[in-house]
Amino acid sequence: MLFGRLLHFFGSVDRVLTASMSELARVEGIGEKTAQRIFASRNDFDPEKEIQLAEKHGVSIFHLQDRRYPPLLKTIHDPPPVLYVAGTIQDRDNLAVAIVGSRRCSHYGTEQAARFAHLLASAGFTIVSGMARGIDSAAHRGAISAKGRTFAVQGCGLSRVFPPENEELFRMISESGACISELPIEYEPMAENFPGRNRIIAGLSMGVIVIDASGRSGALLTAEAAVEYNREVMAVPGRVDSPSSVGAHRLIKDGARLVETVEDVMDALGYVGQGLKEHTRKSAQKAEKQAEAPLFDRPKIPLSGSEKVVFEALGTEPLHVDQVIENTELTAAQVNAAMVSLRLKGLIRDLPGNCFTKRS
Numbered sequence: 001m002l003f004g005r006l007l008h009f010f011g012s013v014d015r016v017l018t019a020s021m022s023e024l025a026r027v028e029g030i031g032e033k034t035a036q037r038i039f040a041s042r043n044d045f046d047p048e049k050e051i052q053l054a055e056k057h058g059v060s061i062f063h064l065q066d067r068r069y070p071p072l073l074k075t076i077h078d079p080p081p082v083l084y085v086a087g088t089i090q091d092r093d094n095l096a097v098a099i100v101g102s103r104r105c106s107h108y109g110t111e112q113a114a115r116f117a118h119l120l121a122s123a124g125f126t127i128v129s130g131m132a133r134g135i136d137s138a139a140h141r142g143a144i145s146a147k148g149r150t151f152a153v154q155g156c157g158l159s160r161v162f163p164p165e166n167e168e169l170f171r172m173i174s175e176s177g178a179c180i181s182e183l184p185i186e187y188e189p190m191a192e193n194f195p196g197r198n199r200i201i202a203g204l205s206m207g208v209i210v211i212d213a214s215g216r217s218g219a220l221l222t223a224e225a226a227v228e229y230n231r232e233v234m235a236v237p238g239r240v241d242s243p244s245s246v247g248a249h250r251l252i253k254d255g256a257r258l259v260e261t262v263e264d265v266m267d268a269l270g271y272v273g274q275g276l277k278e279h280t281r282k283s284a285q286k287a288e289k290q291a292e293a294p295l296f297d298r299p300k301i302p303l304s305g306s307e308k309v310v311f312e313a314l315g316t317e318p319l320h321v322d323q324v325i326e327n328t329e330l331t332a333a334q335v336n337a338a339m340v341s342l343r344l345k346g347l348i349r350d351l352p353g354n355c356f357t358k359r360s
Helices: 002-010 013-018 021-025 031-044 047-056 107-122 135-145 164-175 191-203 219-228 243-253 262-268 270-292 295-300 305-313 321-328 332-344
Strands: 060-063 082-087 096-101 126-129 150-153 177-181 207-211 232-236 348-351 355-358
Touching (some): 096 107, 096 135, 107 207, 107 332, 150 164, 164 177, 207 219, 207 243, 332 348
Parallel strands (some): 096 126
């Protein structure tokens, strides 16, 4: 990695940023032309302005030598020289699993993403994903519904939200984990940014779970990065006749671990997973039992404020999610998060057409 060589040669970030063109050219693998490009691009960047923008948007900036920089990410061969962080990164976030998949996914896929995220977050894992439509968003919401921690790695600067409809989700993730980017604050979302974003998702995680990935899904790039970084690659099987299952099934054929339960994930994580398995089994079993609980056990199941409001708004007749949002006066993000949690607790049913009822 270019920045890694510079850091090794000069010894500190400050020295890298203040090195002359002739000093840059002396670094192995740089040369005069590359040194000129580095020097010119450095002069085009205004660090004082970037710091002011970060403060304006409530974003922290970590460099590789910062003690707050995620240690797991630092172990990959091309870690981002700088991370922009909206939210917090804690020591417990080293216990992280990525859940990724297609934007255009099946209903089954979103349910599985939310289920795995909810159960793993309940067991103490931080859920890492990319906040894209589909599987990514379902994974973040599943973690939030379990009151767990989650990271969203963006392919743009953190003054922007992509996709724009996830603005409320961005806020919720920042409050229960962190939104992260390696790109300058005002950088726009562009296609060429996302392969780099995918490597960070893999680098932050002990393992990657792929759900509902088509043959050309960007989730497969995250899986490739995970293999390169010696992370565990797992996949949830889907329907054999579904185009959105092609990528996940290909990974399984190529050696990815087929996972159906949290126990499978623990097994896949090897030594670390075995050490955690006994510790997390009770949490996972408790969450599984809640997911299967019938309605007559309702008083025994704890509900958050938004879960109670959404549950009481539903009846035995199907109600569209938009009507629930209107009746409860909650935000769409709050209602969606509550719906995920209530489904996992076995209290409501989802029907075709984005409609819901209480379980009878």
